[in-house]
Amino acid sequence: MSETSSNFAAGGSAGTAVPVVRAEHLGLTFPAGDGDVVALSDVNLTINKGDFVSFIGPSGCGKTTFLRTIADLEKPTSGTLSINGMTAEEARKARAYGYVFQAAALYPWRTIEKNVALPLEIMGYSAAQQAERVKRTMDLVNLAGFEKKYPWQLSGGMQQRASIARALSFDADLLLMDEPFGALDEIVRDHLNSELLKLWGRTQKTICFVTHSIPEAVYLSTKIVVMSPRPGRVTDVIESSLPRERPLDIRETPEFLEIAARVRDGLRAGHSYDEEHV
Numbered sequence: 001m002s003e004t005s006s007n008f009a010a011g012g013s014a015g016t017a018v019p020v021v022r023a024e025h026l027g028l029t030f031p032a033g034d035g036d037v038v039a040l041s042d043v044n045l046t047i048n049k050g051d052f053v054s055f056i057g058p059s060g061c062g063k064t065t066f067l068r069t070i071a072d073l074e075k076p077t078s079g080t081l082s083i084n085g086m087t088a089e090e091a092r093k094a095r096a097y098g099y100v101f102q103a104a105a106l107y108p109w110r111t112i113e114k115n116v117a118l119p120l121e122i123m124g125y126s127a128a129q130q131a132e133r134v135k136r137t138m139d140l141v142n143l144a145g146f147e148k149k150y151p152w153q154l155s156g157g158m159q160q161r162a163s164i165a166r167a168l169s170f171d172a173d174l175l176l177m178d179e180p181f182g183a184l185d186e187i188v189r190d191h192l193n194s195e196l197l198k199l200w201g202r203t204q205k206t207i208c209f210v211t212h213s214i215p216e217a218v219y220l221s222t223k224i225v226v227m228s229p230r231p232g233r234v235t236d237v238i239e240s241s242l243p244r245e246r247p248l249d250i251r252e253t254p255e256f257l258e259i260a261a262r263v264r265d266g267l268r269a270g271h272s273y274d275e276e277h278v
């Protein structure tokens with residue numbers, strides 16, 4: 001079946017794909033005094049188990065709103081959304097996802113291990129279960145040895161790794177990441193990108209990742225969702241032909257640059273800048 005601009009499957013190979021997130025004709029309009037804001041319009045997208053999907057688009061195109069809608073932090077005004085076959089509300093109650101925000105959002109008065117354990121405490125895990133899961137996730141993000149430190153004793157990159165550990169601690173299959181490395185310098189970001197890819201390879205999670213960076217989107221993703229503003233729409237879904245094992249220097253290969261060029265074209269096509277300034 002050919003894909004149209006309003007109907008995309010961001011999924012694994014045909015026949016084996018298990019849908020995790022399915023949006024059909026999804027729309028979300030924020031009422032505002034000076035005119036409604038159409039943040040999402042007619043979004044049709046299927047994200048399958050094990051996908052690493054990046055959302056890229058100009059500021060205000062609805063990337064965060066889409067993630068927040070999956071997380072049941074916003075309610076759609078039209079269309080349907082299902083997560084593992086559940087409504088967003090049911091999925092939230094079933095703890096179907098972990099959420100990583102742009103800022104690490106760690107509590108400064110708690111040690112790193114206590115921050116990572118927080119969701120487990122809230123969910124009523126026993127002390128022994130908490131300790132076992134905190135150890136496992138701290139190992140996963142390479143933070144072993146920093147359990148007793150406070151957030152302010154860690155670098156920005158380490159704080160973000162702690163916030164990823166917190167999102168992974170209760171073993172949700174779906175990880176929602178909203179520009180988690182946007183505030184970090186490029187070298188740290190490169191390092192965390194490559195660690196995140198390894199973590200994804202080891203855990204087989206499904207990841208939805210918001211970014212403004214074309215190289216980051218191409219380096220990380222199996223699928224790149226290109227969005228355009230006014231109203232926020234999906235204008236392209238690019239399936240990556242890159243292998244799952246990706247050393248950082250893959251970014252200099254012709255295949256990588258070709259995908260990056262397609263993302264750039266998609267962003268340009270959806271952007272009103274040229275029309276506004278001619």
Ligand SMILES: Nc1ncnc2c1ncn2[C@@H]1O[C@H](COP(=O)(O)OP(=O)(O)OP(=O)(O)O)[C@@H](O)[C@H]1O
Pocket residue numbers: 030031032037038039057058059060061062063064065066232
């Ligand atoms: N609670 C709200 N009330 C009114 N408008 C909102 C609200 N939240 C978001 N918006 C608007 O919806 C649109 C989409 O916002 P959103 O934050 O999803 O964009 P984004 O693509 O994530 O942007 P950025 O890349 O800058 O983070 C924007 O025009 C924004 O101003």
